[in-house]
Amino acid sequence: MLNILFAASEVVPFAKTGGLADVAGTLPEYLVKNGCSVRVFLPYYSTIQVDVRKVSLVVDSVDISVGDTVHRAEIWEVQTSSPVRVYLVRCDFFFRRVSLYGTPDGDYPDNAQRFILFSKAVFEFCYRSGFVPDIMHCHDWQTGLIPAYLKTICRVRDNPLRECRSVFTIHNMAYQGVFPREDFSLTGLPDSVFGITGLEFWGKMNMLKSGILYADRVTTVSEQYSREIQTPEYGCGLEGVLRDRRNDLHGILNGVDYDVWNPARDPHISAVYDPSDLAGKKKCKTALLKEFGLPGLLAEKPLIGIVSRLAAQKGFDLIEKCFEELMQQDIGLVVLGAGDAPYQDMLERFARAYPDRAGVVIGYDNVLAHKIEAGSDMFLMPSQYEPCGLNQIFSLKYGTVPIVRATGGLDDSIVDYDPKTGQGTGFKFAEYKAAALLRTVKRALKFYHKPDHWERIMLNGMACDFSWTESAGKYVRLYKETLKKSVGLSANQ
Ligand code: ADP
Ligand code: GLC
Numbered sequence: 001m002l003n004i005l006f007a008a009s010e011v012v013p014f015a016k017t018g019g020l021a022d023v024a025g026t027l028p029e030y031l032v033k034n035g036c037s038v039r040v041f042l043p044y045y046s047t048i049q050v051d052v053r054k055v056s057l058v059v060d061s062v063d064i065s066v067g068d069t070v071h072r073a074e075i076w077e078v079q080t081s082s083p084v085r086v087y088l089v090r091c092d093f094f095f096r097r098v099s100l101y102g103t104p105d106g107d108y109p110d111n112a113q114r115f116i117l118f119s120k121a122v123f124e125f126c127y128r129s130g131f132v133p134d135i136m137h138c139h140d141w142q143t144g145l146i147p148a149y150l151k152t153i154c155r156v157r158d159n160p161l162r163e164c165r166s167v168f169t170i171h172n173m174a175y176q177g178v179f180p181r182e183d184f185s186l187t188g189l190p191d192s193v194f195g196i197t198g199l200e201f202w203g204k205m206n207m208l209k210s211g212i213l214y215a216d217r218v219t220t221v222s223e224q225y226s227r228e229i230q231t232p233e234y235g236c237g238l239e240g241v242l243r244d245r246r247n248d249l250h251g252i253l254n255g256v257d258y259d260v261w262n263p264a265r266d267p268h269i270s271a272v273y274d275p276s277d278l279a280g281k282k283k284c285k286t287a288l289l290k291e292f293g294l295p296g297l298l299a300e301k302p303l304i305g306i307v308s309r310l311a312a313q314k315g316f317d318l319i320e321k322c323f324e325e326l327m328q329q330d331i332g333l334v335v336l337g338a339g340d341a342p343y344q345d346m347l348e349r350f351a352r353a354y355p356d357r358a359g360v361v362i363g364y365d366n367v368l369a370h371k372i373e374a375g376s377d378m379f380l381m382p383s384q385y386e387p388c389g390l391n392q393i394f395s396l397k398y399g400t401v402p403i404v405r406a407t408g409g410l411d412d413s414i415v416d417y418d419p420k421t422g423q424g425t426g427f428k429f430a431e432y433k434a435a436a437l438l439r440t441v442k443r444a445l446k447f448y449h450k451p452d453h454w455e456r457i458m459l460n461g462m463a464c465d466f467s468w469t470e471s472a473g474k475y476v477r478l479y480k481e482t483l484k485k486s487v488g489l490s491a492n493q
Pocket of ligand 1: 019020022337338364365388
């Protein structure tokens with residue numbers, strides 16, 4: 001049996017700001033179904049509400065140095081009904097905060113320290129408990145140092161983790177964990193690790209680069225994105241580093257959790273429905289309009305839904321450019337989003353301009369996200385880039401037709417509708433231009449008004465299977481291949 005240690009900064013149902021949490025919370029369940037034993041680690045943020053009777057202290061008071069400062073940490077295990085074991089790294093000095101990474105004014109200034117401590121705590125757990133994973137599977141910059149620790153500090157004869165391999169998954173190239181050069185001394189890594197073939201990035205320390213360089217295998221969350229990030233347009237300055245590692249770089253499309261995202265048994269929606277009877281979807285639309293305070297008559301018009309982090313990545317600048325023309329199309333629009341203040345202001349302006357047709361909720365609301373998936377006719381995701389994207393995949397299952405830009409995982413998961421063959425699950429455009437977005441919405445609306453075509457598109461999408469089964473199998477094969485490679489120092493040391 002393969003022993004896998006997962007390390008991530010967010011994991012459902014404990015802490016979430018985006019899709020990373022969905023992946024880190026669900027993939028382990030499927031790895032277990034594929035014969036792995038999985039232990040998942042995340043920080044014990046004060047926002048995590050677990051019943052005190054359901055957590056037990058497994059590592060009591062361990063001193064962890066971050067540079068010259070020693071912090072006391074604890075590791076708690078959560079009792080869950082799942083075979084996946086979940087551990088929370090507690091250090092109130094770093095994780096007793098209102099949010100995960102920062103405030104609307106910016107990132108917490110000590111994020112390097114916070115995630116160095118988290119990474120080191122994962123090692124302390126192994127040393128103290130005697131747990132020796134076959135693979136440490138790390139996610140995003142917050143855990144990017146772990147592969148570097150494994151390849152340096154642990155690669156000595158008497159270290160119990162000397163044989164442990166690492167897989168590093170990139171969920172988003174735009175968040176790299178770049179910190180001042182001086183912060184490198186906080187890591188405790190040997191000086192040789194800093195430099196152009198190491199963590200150095202334009203004079204600073206880059207924790208994503210660390211994961212890419214030192215992991216035995218690197219993955220990202222769609223095949224298309226694995227190709228895109230090797231180009232200057234999408235590589236965010238690390239395209240050369242990724243090209244150097246192209247033989248070890250794999251794109252594995254995320255799956256979704258159909259136990260949670262399924263209109264046939266979703267407890268959050270007004271009426272359940274499935275491909276054999278779509279009547280419930282109409283009820284969901286009516287209830288959704290009511291929830292947004294929009295007139296019931298709008299139920300007769302096509303309704304476009306958006307659920308998104310409000311970030312430049314998600315294409316809101318395109319929506320801004322063509323918003324007036326979009327609203328001339330006699331549609332309804334409902335948006336749920338949290339994030340950057342300028343996009344919040346923009347959306348609120350839209351809602352004020354069209355109070356009878358556009359509804360906006362600013363905030364993070366999981367239940368409302370489900371209601372939008374169920375009650376909308378179309379789901380808009382005009383992303384500038386999208387490593388995978390989960391909402392368009394949820395939308396397919398809810399018969400909510402995705403309109404997406406053909407990039408990354410959006411391109412890999414959505415097939416453009418072809419009226420001649422009746423094949424296709426949504427509508428795609430390639431150019432990152434407002435005119436292309438508008439044209440594509442108009443094309444979707446044309447078919448919306450042809451119910452035979454529309455039902456066909458909906459049913460095509462609802463029949464798709466993006467469960468984790470296949471992708472989890474790919475990860476297990478990758479783990480096994482990784483284990484075949486002998487340990488030793490990587491070429492860059
Ligand atoms: P990203 O990780 O880039 O934000 P994904 O599409 O992979 O994009 O995943 C986003 C996840 O976060 C989905 O589960 C989505 O439903 C959820 N989500 C995003 N914004 C909100 C919000 N404002 N309220 C509730 N859920 C949200
Ligand atoms: C990131 C990406 C998103 C992806 C998610 C989970 O947040 O922006 O496209 O689906 O990670 O991998």
